[in-house]
Structure formats: structure tokens, C-alpha cells
Amino acid sequence: MDETKSTTAVVETRSDWPPELLLAMYERMVVIRRFEDTVYDVYSRGIMPGLAHLYTGMEAVAVGICMALNESDNITSTHRGHGHLLAKGGDPKRMFSELLGKSSGYNRGKGGSMHIVDMSLGILGANGIVGGGLGIATGAGLSAKVRHENRISVAFFGDGALNEGLFYEVANMASLWKLPVVYVMENNTYGEYTPADKSTAGSGPARAEAMGIPSRSADGNDVLAVYQAALWAVERARTGLGPSFIECETYRWRGHHMGDQGDTYGYRNAEEIDTWMRDCPIERFKAVLIAAEVAGEPDLAAIDRRVQQEIDEAVEFAKNAPYPESAEVYQHVYA
Amino acid sequence: MSTPERIGTIREAINEALHEEMTRDERVIIMGEDIGVAGGVFKVTAGLLDQFGPERVIDTPISEAGIVGLAVGAAMTGLRPIVEIMFNDFTTLASDQIVNQAAKLRYMTAGQTQIPLVIRTAMGAGRRAAAQHSQSLQAWYSHIPGLKVIMPSNPADAKGLLKSAIRDDNPVIFMEDKMTYNLKGPIPEGDYIVPLGEARTHRQGDAATIICTSSMLYPAQEAANTLANVGIEVEIIDPRCLSPLDDATLIRSAIKTGHVLIVDEGYQSYGVTAEIAARIQAKAFDYLDAPIYRLGAADVPVPFAPSLEDLTIPSAEKIVELVKELVA
Numbered sequence: 001m002d003e004t005k006s007t008t009a010v011v012e013t014r015s016d017w018p019p020e021l022l023l024a025m026y027e028r029m030v031v032i033r034r035f036e037d038t039v040y041d042v043y044s045r046g047i048m049p050g051l052a053h054l055y056t057g058m059e060a061v062a063v064g065i066c067m068a069l070n071e072s073d074n075i076t077s078t079h080r081g082h083g084h085l086l087a088k089g090g091d092p093k094r095m096f097s098e099l100l101g102k103s104s105g106y107n108r109g110k111g112g113s114m115h116i117v118d119m120s121l122g123i124l125g126a127n128g129i130v131g132g133g134l135g136i137a138t139g140a141g142l143s144a145k146v147r148h149e150n151r152i153s154v155a156f157f158g159d160g161a162l163n164e165g166l167f168y169e170v171a172n173m174a175s176l177w178k179l180p181v182v183y184v185m186e187n188n189t190y191g192e193y194t195p196a197d198k199s200t201a202g203s204g205p206a207r208a209e210a211m212g213i214p215s216r217s218a219d220g221n222d223v224l225a226v227y228q229a230a231l232w233a234v235e236r237a238r239t240g241l242g243p244s245f246i247e248c249e250t251y252r253w254r255g256h257h258m259g260d261q262g263d264t265y266g267y268r269n270a271e272e273i274d275t276w277m278r279d280c281p282i283e284r285f286k287a288v289l290i291a292a293e294v295a296g297e298p299d300l301a302a303i304d305r306r307v308q309q310e311i312d313e314a315v316e317f318a319k320n321a322p323y324p325e326s327a328e329v330y331q332h333v334y335a
Numbered sequence: 336m337s338t339p340e341r342i343g344t345i346r347e348a349i350n351e352a353l354h355e356e357m358t359r360d361e362r363v364i365i366m367g368e369d370i371g372v373a374g375g376v377f378k379v380t381a382g383l384l385d386q387f388g389p390e391r392v393i394d395t396p397i398s399e400a401g402i403v404g405l406a407v408g409a410a411m412t413g414l415r416p417i418v419e420i421m422f423n424d425f426t427t428l429a430s431d432q433i434v435n436q437a438a439k440l441r442y443m444t445a446g447q448t449q450i451p452l453v454i455r456t457a458m459g460a461g462r463r464a465a466a467q468h469s470q471s472l473q474a475w476y477s478h479i480p481g482l483k484v485i486m487p488s489n490p491a492d493a494k495g496l497l498k499s500a501i502r503d504d505n506p507v508i509f510m511e512d513k514m515t516y517n518l519k520g521p522i523p524e525g526d527y528i529v530p531l532g533e534a535r536t537h538r539q540g541d542a543a544t545i546i547c548t549s550s551m552l553y554p555a556q557e558a559a560n561t562l563a564n565v566g567i568e569v570e571i572i573d574p575r576c577l578s579p580l581d582d583a584t585l586i587r588s589a590i591k592t593g594h595v596l597i598v599d600e601g602y603q604s605y606g607v608t609a610e611i612a613a614r615i616q617a618k619a620f621d622y623l624d625a626p627i628y629r630l631g632a633a634d635v636p637v638p639f640a641p642s643l644e645d646l647t648i649p650s651a652e653k654i655v656e657l658v659k660e661l662v663a
Binding site for chain 2: 106125141144153
């Protein structure tokens with residue numbers, strides 16, 4: 001594939017991208033894939049209550065962005081948040097526990113899939129409101145500026161959230177005040193069950209540019225292309241140049257949520273899904289790593305096995321963990 | 336009490352509290368529409384920009400959801416923001432940020448984060464400002480777990496309650512009746528604090544209890560004087576905070592007098608008066624000599640014409656009439 005060739009060339013020419021970094025990217029993408037496969041499994045078997053919006057197929061976006069961040073940088077995520085949290089270093093044990101409503105979960109079972117937070121990792125939360133993280137990420141940017149901290153924020157959001165008014169209110173202020181924020185729009189082709197091109201007039205990047213926010217588009221299935229765009233935006237944020245906008249085109253293999261598999265809702269067909277699955281971001285990156293001689297098949301297979309074991313252990317841990325005590329229902333309402 | 340005090344307006348009391356708290360804690364910032372250079376549409380924030388600079392006193396675009404959204408994120412990451420929303424009618428534009436984000440994040444995250452945020456906003460009718468600038472939406476926010484709701488009625492309480500609100504680690508809705516900004520009273524000097532969740536008894540009496548929020552204190556006091564002339568001595572209690580609500584003080588007074596009228600400027604239906612009445616009857620039913628009476632704003636959008644608007648706001652005359660009926 002042409003993309004493979006071009007990204008291979010990128011790998012070969014960038015000596016500042018050491019093999020450890022590239023392999024860490026690979027591993028995190030596999031962690032997300034295996035995590036979501038396992039969520040699919042436990043959800044399908046009725047072990048997980050509530051809702052699940054899977055990130056499968058979009059791994060390159062979260063990983064490409066988060067690998068350009070420091071641990072102290074902040075991110076906000078979405079209802080489709082597992083990938084972002086894992087890419088930022090989230091602990092699969094505590095995540096699975098949260099998904100199953102257990103007291104060992106990040107939020108002691110009070111938030112569930114759409115509300116996981118880890119303040120120590122700068123994960124200011126997945127969010128159940130479409131676009132809900134945009135204000136929080138921008139506010140964290142304001143905080144960093146007022147407090148003179150070297151800390152940037154990334155707001156992940158989808159093509160659906162692009163049409164929420166909040167984006168324009170907060171991005172406008174970020175641009176006016178040169179806040180250290182990166183807006184990452186994951187254009188995964190659909191907002192719920194409606195195609196992006198039936199929802200959005202013009203484009204995300206053009207809207208950002210209209211507010212004086214420079215933008216880049218990256219192939220959202222190419223982790224190195226996303227990473228390059230992230231480096232550009234992160235550098236701008238760290239040097240006081242203000243916010244940037246990155247659009248990543250990608251696809252959610254497993255629909256809007258667990259009840260939307262295949263063509264259940266009739267808005268997409270098997271051929272389209274198959275086309276995108278053949279453009280798997282992990283397989284593409286694997287080919288790049290092998291072609292660039294960063295790793296061989298057996299090395300990558302060893303990573304795959306290690307990750308699978310980690311995820312298996314994590315879900316077992318969660319299954320065996322206790323539910324919260326009844327008394328906790330009234331705790332944490334007020335500080 | 337020996338606290339030195341001066342006479343000033345509610346506007347001055349709030350302004351003083353803001354100056355003191357921003358001096359005391361550099362994490363406190365304030366943001367809102369026209370609050371910096373212009374000093375706020377009601378001039379409540381005058382002087383803050385000069386003293387604390389544009390990094391902490393932030394004039395924002397007209398973007399209520401965005402302002403509160405930024406404040407939530409800032410509160411999660413080490414600042415203690417105060418937001419001014421010009422009229423409480425406009426908090427509807429920010430209601431997702433207030434209700435779904437600020438109020439819930441601490442609970443949803445099992446205490447991993449907290450939102451030390453104060454939203455100051457002007458409420459109340461009487462300004463001939465019509466239906467979108469005159470509401471009293473305290474019941475909406477009191478309904479939401481995770482929020483605190485404060486309604487000061489006088490300068491001393493305004494200062495002491497606002498300072499408590501700014502030091503509180505929860506999101507607080509601080510409702511300022513726009514018709515009382517010029518109202519004068521004693522303002523205690525220095526670090527004067529009124530704890531949240533403590534009602535204040537303004538007048539003692541045995542015949543009936545009038546529970547009144549915010550500016551409703553004044554028609555209640557006028558009514559109390561009229562009633563005293565005909566031998567009816569009423570007790571007047573201002574809850575000061577709707578959430579947390581000092582149920583105990585209200586119930587104690589209800590048990591003492593056996594007659595209760597609750598006055599609030601929010602719409603009467605499903606309003607603050609209904610909740611307070613329910614809490615009192617649950618604990619004081621056997622001591623009540625009459626049903627609990629409620630007086631809220633008329634259940635209509637606030638009309639513009641002064642002659643019509645006046646008909647919608649609880650008045651001293653109406654309070655007198657209801658209390659006479661109550662104790663008859």
C-alpha cells in the first residue's frame with residue numbers, strides 16, 4: 001500500500017523516533033483492541049450492565065495523540081472513551097472493574113463506561129454528553145495559563161460533537177486567549193446513525209480556521225501520521241502559540257454502541273464495514289514496523305500474547321472484585 | 336457582637352467579599368460578560384480588574400455555556416473560579432455545564448475530583464425587565480444533588496455567605512436579587528463568614544411563622560409590622576441557603592407557632608415553597624393548627640407592563656391577608 005511506503009519512509013528518516021517509542025505505540029494499540037474485544041465479549045454474555053461504545057478500529061488516533069503528551073498533560077474524552085484512557089496510561093484492571101460496576105473501579109462503580117477519570121494521569125474524564133469534554137479541556141488550558149504551568153490539554157471529540165454549540169464558545173475563547181489546547185476531532189464517519197456529510201456543512205478544519213485556529217488533517221488509521229500532527233499541535237501549545245485543530249478520518253468497526261452491530265440500523269452495509277476493516281490501523285502499523293525492520297513477526301506476536309494475558313487477568317480481576325457497599329450510594333455527593 | 340461594621344449596600348458587600356477572597360487566595364479568579372473593564376452590568380465587580388489584573392479578572396464573550404464549561408475545567412485543575420452570569424434566566428444556556436458536569440463530577444468519580452465553583456447570578460422580578468430577565472430559578476438548581484444554592488437577603492449575609500461559597504469545594508449557585516443591590520445595612524468589616532446551611536431568624540413571634548427567601552424578607556417584614564398592629568406577632572425566618580436547607584430551624588419554629596406561611600419569588604408550582612412545606616409537615620404535622628400556606632410568584636411568564644408585573648410578585652398586602660386567614 002502507498003501509505004505503508006510513505007510511513008515506512010517516515011520511520012526510516014526520523015532517527016528521533018526510537019524503536020522503543022514505535023513498539024510502545026504498537027503495544028498500546030493492541031491493548032485497546034484486546035480491551036474492546038473483551039468488552040464485546042463480556043457485554044454480549046450479559047456480564048456488563050449499561051452501555052458500551054467501542055473504540056475498535058480507531059486505535060491509531062488515541063495512541064498517535066497521547067504518545068505526544070507528557071503524563072502531566074490533560075485529556076478529556078467522550079462516550080467512546082476506552083481507547084483514549086488506555087492510550088493515556090489507564091489501568092485495564094480498574095477500567096474493567098468500573099465497567100462491571102465494582103468497587104475496585106476507577107470511580108468505585110459510580111460512573112461506568114462513560115465517566116472514567118484518573119486525575120493522576122491527567123484523564124479529566126470520559127463524558128456522557130456529546131462535546132461535554134470540550135469545556136473541561138479548555139478550562140484546564142485556562143488553568144495552566146493562569147497558574148503558569150507547562151501543561152497542555154487535549155480534547156477528543158467526534159464529528160457529531162462538531163455540531164454542538166459548546167465547541168464554538170470554548171474554541172473561540174481558547175483562540176482569543178491563546179490557551180494551550182489541542183482539539184482532536186475523530187471523524188469516524190457517523191454521528192450515531194447519521195453520516196457526517198449529512199450532519200456537517202463545510203468542514204471541521206474550515207470552522208476552526210474561521211476562529212483563527214490552525215488545523216491539520218491526518219489519516220486516522222495511520223498512527224504515525226496522527227503522531228506527526230500531534231507533535232505539531234503540542235509544540236504550538238507548549239510554546240504559547242495557542243490552540244490547534246486536528247481532524248483524523250477513521251471508522252468505528254463496531255457501530256455506535258453494542259446494539260448497533262453490522263447493519264442492524266440499516267445506515268451502513270457489510271461491504272463498507274469490510275472495506276474499513278481491511279484498512280486495519282494495527283495491521284498497517286505492523287507492516288510498517290516489519291518493513292522498517294523495527295521488529296519481526298515473532299517480536300510483535302510476543303507483544304500480542306503479553307497484552308492478551310494482561311487483559312485476561314484484568315477482566316478476571318474485575319469479575320472477582322466486590323460490588324460497592326450500599327452505604328456508598330450517599331457518599332461523594334458533596335465535598 | 337463586637338465585629339466592627341459599616342453601613343453599605345448589598346452591591347458593596349458582595350464587592351468587598353470578592354476583593355477580600357481574591358486577595359486571600361490567588362487561585363480565585365472571576366470571569367463573565369463585562370465584569371472587568373465595565374465592572375459588571377450591575378457594577379458589582381467594579382475595581383477588581385484594577386486590583387487583580389486581566390489574568391484573574393476575565394472579560395468573556397457572550398457565551399454562557401462556554402464560560403461555565405471553562406470554569407468547570409479550571410476548577411478541576413487547581414483554580415477556584417467565580418462566574419458571573421448576568422441574569423439567572425441566562426443560566427439556562429449553561430444548564431448542561433451546571434447540571435450535567437459541575438454538579439455530578441464529584442459523585443460520578445467517587446470523589447476523585449471536586450468543583451470549587453461559584454456562579455453568581457442576578458434574579459428576581461420588579462425591574463420591568465419582562466419574562467427573560469426577571470425569573471427566580473432557584474428551585475431548578477435546588478433540585479439537583481451536588482449543587483448548593485444560596486440566596487442572601489441583606490448586606491451582612493451577602494458578604495458572609497459569598498465568602499463561604501468561595502471557600503466551599505462544591506459548585507454553588509449564588510442568587511442575587513437585582514432589586515436589592517442598593518439596599519443598605521450593616522456590613523461587618525474583615526473576615527466575616529456566614530456558614531452555609533444556617534437559617535437566620537429576623538423576628539420572634541408566637542402567632543405564625545413566615546419563612547421567606549431573599550428579597551421576600553422585606554414584604555414579610557412590612558407585613559409583620561402591619562400584623563403586629565392588630566396583635567398578631569409573627570416569627571420571620573430567612574433560610575439563606577436552599578441547599579443545604581436548615582430544616583431543623585424551620586421545623587422548630589413551625590412547632591412553636593403552629594401556623595406557617597412560606598414566601599419565595601420562584602414560580603409557586605413545584606417550587607421552593609412546596610419542598611419546604613413538605614419537609615415541615617413531615618416532622619411537625621401534629622403541631623400544626625392549619626395547613627401550611629405557600630406564596631410564590633404567579634405561575635405566568637413575568638409580564639412587562641408594571642401594572643401586570645406587580646400582580647405576579649408576592650406582596651406585603653398578600654402576606655397580611657394570608658397570615659390573617661391562617662391564624663383565624
